[in-house]
Amino acid sequence: MDAKAVPLFECSGINKSFSGTQVLFDVGFAIKAGEFLGVIGENGSGKSTTMNIIGGILRPDSGEMRLNGDAYVPTQPNDAMEAGIGFIHQELNIFGNMSVADNMMIGRYPRRWEKLPFINHRAKRLATAEALKRVGLDVSPDAPCWSLAPGERQLLEIAKVVSQNPRMIIFDEPTTSLTEPECRRLFEVIADLQAQGIGIVYISHVLSDVQRLSDRIVVLRDGHAVKSTATRDLTRDGIVEAMVGRPVSQLYPDVPPLGERRPVIEVQGLTQPRVLKDVSFSIAAGEVLGVAGLMGSGRSELARILFGLDPHDGTGTISYEGAPFDPSPRDCVSKRMAFLTEDRRHEGLLLTQSLTTNLELVHLSGAGSGAHVPVDRKQQVSNAEDVAHRLRIKARDLVRLPAKSLSGGNQQKVVLGKWLVDAPRLFILDEPTRGIDVGAKEEIYRVIAELAGQGLAVMLISSELEELAGLSHRIMVMSRGMNVGVFERQDGGFDRAAIMARATAADVEAA
Amino acid sequence: MVSDTTVPPRKQGYRVLIARLLSEPAFTVIGLLVVYTLAVTAAVPGFLGAGTLSAIFISLLPLLIAVIGQSFVMIVAGIDLSVTATMGLTSVIAGSVMTANGGYLADSALAVPVGIFCFLFFGALVGLFNGLCVAFIRMPPFIVTLATMMFVSGAAVLYSSWHTTSVSIGGLPSGFTRIGYGTIGPIAFALILTVLVVVAADFGLRRTTWGRWLFAIGNNPTAALISGVPVRAVQVSAYTLCGTCAGLSAMIYSARLETGTPVLSQNLLLDIIGSAVIGGVSLFGGRGSVLAAFLGVLLLTVIDKGMQFIGLTLFVVLSVKGAIILLAAVLDALRLRYAEGKS
Numbered sequence: 001m002d003a004k005a006v007p008l009f010e011c012s013g014i015n016k017s018f019s020g021t022q023v024l025f026d027v028g029f030a031i032k033a034g035e036f037l038g039v040i041g042e043n044g045s046g047k048s049t050t051m052n053i054i055g056g057i058l059r060p061d062s063g064e065m066r067l068n069g070d071a072y073v074p075t076q077p078n079d080a081m082e083a084g085i086g087f088i089h090q091e092l093n094i095f096g097n098m099s100v101a102d103n104m105m106i107g108r109y110p111r112r113w114e115k116l117p118f119i120n121h122r123a124k125r126l127a128t129a130e131a132l133k134r135v136g137l138d139v140s141p142d143a144p145c146w147s148l149a150p151g152e153r154q155l156l157e158i159a160k161v162v163s164q165n166p167r168m169i170i171f172d173e174p175t176t177s178l179t180e181p182e183c184r185r186l187f188e189v190i191a192d193l194q195a196q197g198i199g200i201v202y203i204s205h206v207l208s209d210v211q212r213l214s215d216r217i218v219v220l221r222d223g224h225a226v227k228s229t230a231t232r233d234l235t236r237d238g239i240v241e242a243m244v245g246r247p248v249s250q251l252y253p254d255v256p257p258l259g260e261r262r263p264v265i266e267v268q269g270l271t272q273p274r275v276l277k278d279v280s281f282s283i284a285a286g287e288v289l290g291v292a293g294l295m296g297s298g299r300s301e302l303a304r305i306l307f308g309l310d311p312h313d314g315t316g317t318i319s320y321e322g323a324p325f326d327p328s329p330r331d332c333v334s335k336r337m338a339f340l341t342e343d344r345r346h347e348g349l350l351l352t353q354s355l356t357t358n359l360e361l362v363h364l365s366g367a368g369s370g371a372h373v374p375v376d377r378k379q380q381v382s383n384a385e386d387v388a389h390r391l392r393i394k395a396r397d398l399v400r401l402p403a404k405s406l407s408g409g410n411q412q413k414v415v416l417g418k419w420l421v422d423a424p425r426l427f428i429l430d431e432p433t434r435g436i437d438v439g440a441k442e443e444i445y446r447v448i449a450e451l452a453g454q455g456l457a458v459m460l461i462s463s464e465l466e467e468l469a470g471l472s473h474r475i476m477v478m479s480r481g482m483n484v485g486v487f488e489r490q491d492g493g494f495d496r497a498a499i500m501a502r503a504t505a506a507d508v509e510a511a
Numbered sequence: 512m513v514s515d516t517t518v519p520p521r522k523q524g525y526r527v528l529i530a531r532l533l534s535e536p537a538f539t540v541i542g543l544l545v546v547y548t549l550a551v552t553a554a555v556p557g558f559l560g561a562g563t564l565s566a567i568f569i570s571l572l573p574l575l576i577a578v579i580g581q582s583f584v585m586i587v588a589g590i591d592l593s594v595t596a597t598m599g600l601t602s603v604i605a606g607s608v609m610t611a612n613g614g615y616l617a618d619s620a621l622a623v624p625v626g627i628f629c630f631l632f633f634g635a636l637v638g639l640f641n642g643l644c645v646a647f648i649r650m651p652p653f654i655v656t657l658a659t660m661m662f663v664s665g666a667a668v669l670y671s672s673w674h675t676t677s678v679s680i681g682g683l684p685s686g687f688t689r690i691g692y693g694t695i696g697p698i699a700f701a702l703i704l705t706v707l708v709v710v711a712a713d714f715g716l717r718r719t720t721w722g723r724w725l726f727a728i729g730n731n732p733t734a735a736l737i738s739g740v741p742v743r744a745v746q747v748s749a750y751t752l753c754g755t756c757a758g759l760s761a762m763i764y765s766a767r768l769e770t771g772t773p774v775l776s777q778n779l780l781l782d783i784i785g786s787a788v789i790g791g792v793s794l795f796g797g798r799g800s801v802l803a804a805f806l807g808v809l810l811l812t813v814i815d816k817g818m819q820f821i822g823l824t825l826f827v828v829l830s831v832k833g834a835i836i837l838l839a840a841v842l843d844a845l846r847l848r849y850a851e852g853k854s
Contacts, residue, residue, distance in 0.1 A: 307737070347734055348737070350727055351731070352730060360723070361740070362739060364720045365739030371724065371745070372720070374719055
């Protein structure tokens with residue numbers, strides 16, 4: 001693989017600031033033809049900024065980039081593609097209302113006559129079919145894109161890039177919306193691209209994937225490239241420590257001891273066609289139940305049904321605090337159930353409103369509160385101050401500053417905080433630490449442990465097994481809408497390999 | 512990006528000024544009002560006289576009530592295009608009940624109370640229908656209310672044609688027409704009614720849980736739903752109140768015209784929505800106040816009357832009003848961009 005002395009791509013000394021805050025400091029790394037370079041780091045570590053600079057979306061303040069030894073100075077995304085650098089974004093740019101061929105060729109339609117704007121549909125279909133074959137995607141060029149599965153969309157996006165003969169492809173979190181078989185398919189395609197001498201830059205949170213697939217790993221932390229090492233010389237703990245900047249065991253607080261078991265919520269045989277199948281579990285007061293499972297395993301769907309956000313017209317019963325319960329969001333709120341959704345910006349916050357307005361919202365919908373009830377503003381402000389203090393929300397002004405002006409971590413604390421004003425009894429947390437930095441993560445972990453210690457029942461959904469293992473009393477594993485096993489904490493920990501195996505087992509069998 | 516204390520990016524020089532002006536449309540409106548009044552007074556000295564100004568003030572009252580109703584809907588990120596049609600419908604229904612020329616309750620003591628009830632009830636009914644369509648069928652407010660507008664204005668003409676051979680229903684009892692320009696002591700009856708609406712609406716919007724819910728839904732309906740806000744019910748309430756306000760407004764207009772007519776407020780739709788936007792009620796939802804509605808109505812009415820005072824033709828007046836509303840809508844869009852930090 002190291003046939004050439006000149007690397008395929010190289011960048012060095014890249015600095016970048018946004019409105020006075022420096023986010024990249026002297027970042028540099030190199031990649032050889034056919035090499036698989038894993039790029040990892042916490043959110044906010046500068047991964048996306050670096051890749052956006054390479055992809056021509058952002059311009060660096062200083063630093064240089066070279067492609068095959070020649071200076072490479074992209075000023076717009078098109079420059080990158082023309083130079084041979086393809087970028088597969090995490091958010092796929094697929095137009096669901098158009099055909100596969102149109103999505104593939106948009107922006108560069110073949111013309112029937114050189115100078116006239118008429119599309120040569122035959123050439124369009126042929127070129128598309130050719131590109132689809134290269135990534136092994138078996139769909140018709142005429143198929144509408146809304147009919148494609150997430151994995152097929154991902155492959156379509158790759159085919160689009162590959163058809164433009166790139167020398168290097170950047171993948172930004174390509175597996176987040178893929179099922180296990182789709183992931184394996186993706187990895188095969190990537191291996192094939194590598195064999196053709198294309199350099200792969202692969203950004204992902206899934207450390208095991210990166211470790212297994214990459215030749216080298218670059219770790220970013222707080223805008224510095226803190227490590228750039230051959231993968232075989234790195235241990236998993238070493239990688240995590242480089243990402244976080246300290247040994248990981250300190251990240252999690254002690255799990256509070258469980259007293260007498262008093263169930264807060266009991267779910268029996270919950271079934272919803274095509275979503276959940278015979279799910280049973282219970283959570284006791286003071287208990288943190290972790291819910292593990294792959295994307296699409298039904299974890300979030302379960303949470304949404306429990307909170308009455310998605311319909312439940314199948315079988316099974318939910319009983320809450322000893323009484324049968326048919327949830328609707330409003331009932332849930334008045335019965336002191338809390339739900340932190342995975343999409344903070346679209347489902348959690350009133351972004352342009354003040355923190356006080358955000359923090360009072362749940363309280364104003366809570367038990368016994370009706371539309372006519374006058375709002376006691378002093379009380380709301382003092383509630384907001386209490387919560388901000390408890391959660392250490394760092395904001396200068398609770399009344400005037402809009403929620404969007406806060407960092408991701410503090411925004412998440414606001415969403416958490418609005419539920420804490422009324423002392424909930426069951427808290428469903430769906431990916432509570434997604435997209436926030438380590439410092440804030442640690443504080444959210446502390447709050448979760450503290451709340452459990454006070455007798456709150458917690459249902460913690462997370463894609464990070466590490467996080468579940470650090471906080472939960474028990475972990476329920478979900479797969480294909482089923483509860484496929486519950487693991488108890490033993491000797492202060494969990495058998496993570498067994499959990500992972502259980503979570504992926506059903507998919508493997510089905511594939 | 513990495514640190515926890517994120518300070519909003521500092522804006523410089525003229526950007527600060529623009530941001531300030533945008534975030535407080537009230538300043539812009541008051542400034543324009545003063546400049547315009549002085550300009551008209553310079554051209555036609557009589558304009559600033561007490562008589563003219565109080566006439567302007569009395570004339571804008573029913574418009575203000577309709578704009579307040581519209582503001583409720585706009586705050587939940589909706590729009591009600593059917594208000595003027597609703598006003599026409601309530602006007603002919605109430606007129607058909609009260610008129611001395613063969614009304615259902617002609618010369619009865621109940622005529623006026625029942626007539627007033629008709630204004631409120633049928634206004635609320637149309638609003639309720641709009642609200643149910645938007646909240647439960649999830650139809651776009653624009654289409655629902657556009658369709659309602661056409662249906663209701665057609666129905667109003669049809670209804671009045673059953674009761675009269677001319678377009679409008681005359682012969683309304685004096686007990687009713689007094690609402691238009693009558694006074695209680697020294698104070699105009701319409702003013703008392705409007706002040707009551709203003710106080711109730713302002714209290715509702717700023718001080719009650721319902722008010723907070725309106726703003727929350729206009730800002731982020733999903734977050735509101737998950738936080739336990741009864742989103743649908745609140746949406747329906749906003750449209751219903753908008754219809755009720757339209758009925759109330761129609762009551763004052765009908766009393767002033769002393770007729771029930773399906774074309775009561777044909778040309779008012781743009782004035783109603785325009786006033787709200789000029790005052791700073793956002794077309795994108797989540798922003799607005801009774802003060803904004805009032806300032807918008809005041810500016811638009813003063814401009815209208817001022818130009819008539821100078822003696823400009825109706826077409827000039829229309830173009831200028833259109834231009835101002837357009838400008839206000841542009842400012843509203845800019846405000847959103849600044850507020851969302853998308854500049």
